[in-house]
Amino acid sequence: MIVGGGFGGLKAARKLARHDVSVTLVDRVNHHLFQPLLYQVSTGILAGSQIAPALRDVFVGARNVRVILAEVRGIDLQRRTVSATAASELTLPYDTLIVAAGARDSYFGHDEWERDAPGMKSLDDAYRIRTRILNAFEQAETSEAGGERDAYLTFVIVGAGPTGVELAGQLAYLSRHTLKNHYRAIRSEDARIVLLDAEPNVLPSFPERLRAKTAAQLRRVGVEVLVGTRATSIDEHGIDLGGPDGATRIASHTVVWAAGVRGSALAEQLAGASGVSLDKLGRLEVAGDLSLRGHPEVFAIGDMIAIDGVPGVAQAALQEGAYVAAVIARRLAGRAAPPPFRYRDKGNLAIVGRSWAVADIRGLQLTGFLAWLIWAGVHIAFLVDWQKRLEVIRRWFWEFLTQARHERLISAVSLLPDDLARSELESAQRRRSRGHS
Amino acid sequence: MIVGGGFGGLKAARKLARHDVSVTLVDRVNHHLFQPLLYQVSTGILAGSQIAPALRDVFVGARNVRVILAEVRGIDLQRRTVSATAASELTLPYDTLIVAAGARDSYFGHDEWERDAPGMKSLDDAYRIRTRILNAFEQAETSEAGGERDAYLTFVIVGAGPTGVELAGQLAYLSRHTLKNHYRAIRSEDARIVLLDAEPNVLPSFPERLRAKTAAQLRRVGVEVLVGTRATSIDEHGIDLGGPDGATRIASHTVVWAAGVRGSALAEQLAGASGVSLDKLGRLEVAGDLSLRGHPEVFAIGDMIAIDGVPGVAQAALQEGAYVAAVIARRLAGRAAPPPFRYRDKGNLAIVGRSWAVADIRGLQLTGFLAWLIWAGVHIAFLVDWQKRLEVIRRWFWEFLTQARHERLISAVSLLPDDLARSELESAQRRRSRGHS
Numbered sequence A, B: 001m002i003v004g005g006g007f008g009g010l011k012a013a014r015k016l017a018r019h020d021v022s023v024t025l026v027d028r029v030n031h032h033l034f035q036p037l038l039y040q041v042s043t044g045i046l047a048g049s050q051i052a053p054a055l056r057d058v059f060v061g062a063r064n065v066r067v068i069l070a071e072v073r074g075i076d077l078q079r080r081t082v083s084a085t086a087a088s089e090l091t092l093p094y095d096t097l098i099v100a101a102g103a104r105d106s107y108f109g110h111d112e113w114e115r116d117a118p119g120m121k122s123l124d125d126a127y128r129i130r131t132r133i134l135n136a137f138e139q140a141e142t143s144e145a146g147g148e149r150d151a152y153l154t155f156v157i158v159g160a161g162p163t164g165v166e167l168a169g170q171l172a173y174l175s176r177h178t179l180k181n182h183y184r185a186i187r188s189e190d191a192r193i194v195l196l197d198a199e200p201n202v203l204p205s206f207p208e209r210l211r212a213k214t215a216a217q218l219r220r221v222g223v224e225v226l227v228g229t230r231a232t233s234i235d236e237h238g239i240d241l242g243g244p245d246g247a248t249r250i251a252s253h254t255v256v257w258a259a260g261v262r263g264s265a266l267a268e269q270l271a272g273a274s275g276v277s278l279d280k281l282g283r284l285e286v287a288g289d290l291s292l293r294g295h296p297e298v299f300a301i302g303d304m305i306a307i308d309g310v311p312g313v314a315q316a317a318l319q320e321g322a323y324v325a326a327v328i329a330r331r332l333a334g335r336a337a338p339p340p341f342r343y344r345d346k347g348n349l350a351i352v353g354r355s356w357a358v359a360d361i362r363g364l365q366l367t368g369f370l371a372w373l374i375w376a377g378v379h380i381a382f383l384v385d386w387q388k389r390l391e392v393i394r395r396w397f398w399e400f401l402t403q404a405r406h407e408r409l410i411s412a413v414s415l416l417p418d419d420l421a422r423s424e425l426e427s428a429q430r431r432r433s434r435g436h437s
Helices: A007-016 A035-042 A123-141 A148-152 A162-178 A208-221 A265-274 A314-332 A369-382 A386-402 A425-434 B007-016 B035-042 B123-141 B148-152 B162-178 B208-221 B265-274 B314-332 B369-382 B386-402 B425-434
Strands: A023-027 A065-069 A071-076 A081-085 A089-093 A097-099 A103-105 A154-158 A192-197 A223-227 A230-235 A238-243 A246-251 A254-257 A261-263 A295-300 A348-351 A357-361 A364-368 B023-027 B065-069 B071-076 B081-085 B089-093 B097-099 B103-105 B154-158 B192-197 B223-227 B230-235 B238-243 B246-251 B254-257 B261-263 B295-300 B348-351 B357-361 B364-368
Touching: A007 A023, A007 A097, A007 A314, A035 A123, A035 A162, A071 A265, A097 A314, A123 A148, A123 A162, A123 A254, A148 A154, A154 A162, A154 A238, A154 A246, A162 A192, A162 A208, A162 A223, A162 A348, A208 A223, A208 A357, A208 A364, A265 A295, A295 A314, A348 A369, A357 A369, A364 A369, A369 A386, B007 B023, B007 B097, B007 B314, B035 B123, B035 B162, B071 B265, B097 B314, B123 B148, B123 B162, B123 B254, B148 B154, B154 B162, B154 B238, B154 B246, B162 B192, B162 B208, B162 B223, B162 B348, B208 B223, B208 B357, B208 B364, B265 B295, B295 B314, B348 B369, B357 B369, B364 B369, B369 B386
Parallel strands: A023 A065, A097 A295, A154 A192, A154 A254, A192 A223, B023 B065, B097 B295, B154 B192, B154 B254, B192 B223
Antiparallel strands: A071 A081, A081 A089, A103 A261, A230 A238, A238 A246, A348 A357, A357 A364, B071 B081, B081 B089, B103 B261, B230 B238, B238 B246, B348 B357, B357 B364
16 A cells, blocks of 8 residues: 655555555545646646646556545554545555655744745645736736735745745746736836745755856846845735844735645654654654564655655655565565665756756756756656656747746636735726726 | 626727727636637546636737726626726726626526536636546545445536537546546446436537437437436435436436526626616627617627527627627727627537537538538637647647546545535445455
């Protein structure tokens, strides 16, 4: 049984599918999510379906793999069952269990910030953020200059890791190119994009030289980079900052959280049930073969576990999924266990804007267009199926040519968000319309 | 001022944009919707964005057109203002007004059926229906045979006009081809697709010979056609029918309403304010030049008006939009009014399954592949921009080749619909999983 169809769980399921075992894959959504491109959904470049293959499609030919759409609530290590909720409560027994439940956003003790600074973990999150971003431009268009308009045109991204950097870059591109000339009362290119981090640098996991180049490139495309600056409070009207220069406030109706993650609630649960400890990010400390200490039949992989020197990235989860599948296959074949898991860092990439990226590949440090080509190649190669690869290539190519973005729907449901501050639309509206009709 | 960015409103706005006037287009969503292909979103073939261009994209080059995202609440004919809700309440004055607010579903006095038999008017509706359809297969997969499973695998479409016929055909194709081999406990091709209509025929607006051929083709692709049969009650467990053979009941968790429409609430409002009468479908009776009697500065077009012999279809709305734009342009130029509006029926088309359509084009009656080619050509030609045309062609071609559909996302939000009957998942689940892990 595998809990979670992310990078780790999906990899393990695909590897195990080739063996004479019955695999049950449980996920609360019916698709795998190619999370490294999720920010492109938030910024209107890609459709959700282009980065999210249906799990049943992936395993249509694997008759020994069963997919169950249900939310896992708990794991009973003694009775070896997983309890899950679908239309009714399920109790699913297992012989061997792989828990790959991932991470969730961490607000460092300020969970109340989530409402006004949503994180970006699922497709639903990405759609919600996309709606907020596009809606902010719509509200700015009908707001009075100098009043609420500036707050609607100010976007703050908290956290300058790869996700924050890439989102800020795309948001700058969206406002400066894609939406140019789309409004009559505002200039979308006047939008202020602020990228915030408490650390003294962007991309802390990259070498110093690349950090500096990335910060410079971000500024070039129109992002204000505020490093060494901490969020001290976030509400629907803006964000309070504490930094070396004292406290300031940025009025903004669109704050996105990309600052930190902690292990899934299932990590906590497993820790409680097995006596294994969690690190300060709520991640399980597992044995060398990625099993739960005292429970050789239970493995945990991906963002919910803590291993020294292994970052919470897709390539780590993929390697762990493949490793655990091998451990299980060997065990079933009666062969000796493999040596403990060892992470192989294949390099790190991040993109800023349209055709500029930063790459750190086993000591090779690149920036600019060449790095961007590598970035594009790697991301295309790792998409799960050919149909999606072609569509994504076509979309990128089209956007490259035309600067247009086609995923910009706001539905009636999201039109009137009551968590957005009421603006002073009306009077501005009335005045402006008089000139028009 | 134009209220509504559907076929009629969009056409009028595009025509007027070429004149020396200021146009304000108000819609509650930020996109035009190519409604004739909406059922393809409900059945997983197309992404919403592929049939829904952003209104701002359409008018990006027309500096005299302003788009406002807001929901129109009322029209004050005396003060010549439109009141609308965005983040705040707006009051928008007009000189000349075109109301193109469309139609909504009509449940013939049984509004309580809407919960269990949703209609399909907006993208949100289509996503909701897609989720219900896909979720029904998921629930069937984990339900006990002979119990709830059959109700989950039974789909009832009420109304055998073009929308109902096309939806039923695609649903049959989805279950018999696309989803084949995707499940382990059920065979998706066992799904029962029922198409219901109180009239004695499918496609009542088509000639008799084409109706019979369409019914035969529907049966061939796996749709049960129940004509002359009326829904007498709909609840979450199924639908009660009254027909020539007496009352029967079909147990089903997925009923879709495609049976009838009535004019927008704004038609009622305008009728009340102007003393003009409504027909029995709640549609405004307008003057020969499509203006509101007594208010030459107010026009109404599209599905919200009643004109003898003019059906509620896209081509009628398009012609009315173009006509009204011409009336206004002539009036502003001081030229004589054109003759009263006359509808030119360019023909009717409907599709069943993958490559079979029925066409009635000015007396020319066709069925089969040739009609399908015409159908595909016409629909591609009327899509608003080239980017979307290419994507839709590619999707259709890909589906034609592979039978695969890529819009099949179910998100966590929709996983646990509390309006779906609780099933007997658990015990079946437990038993089945024992064999698996």
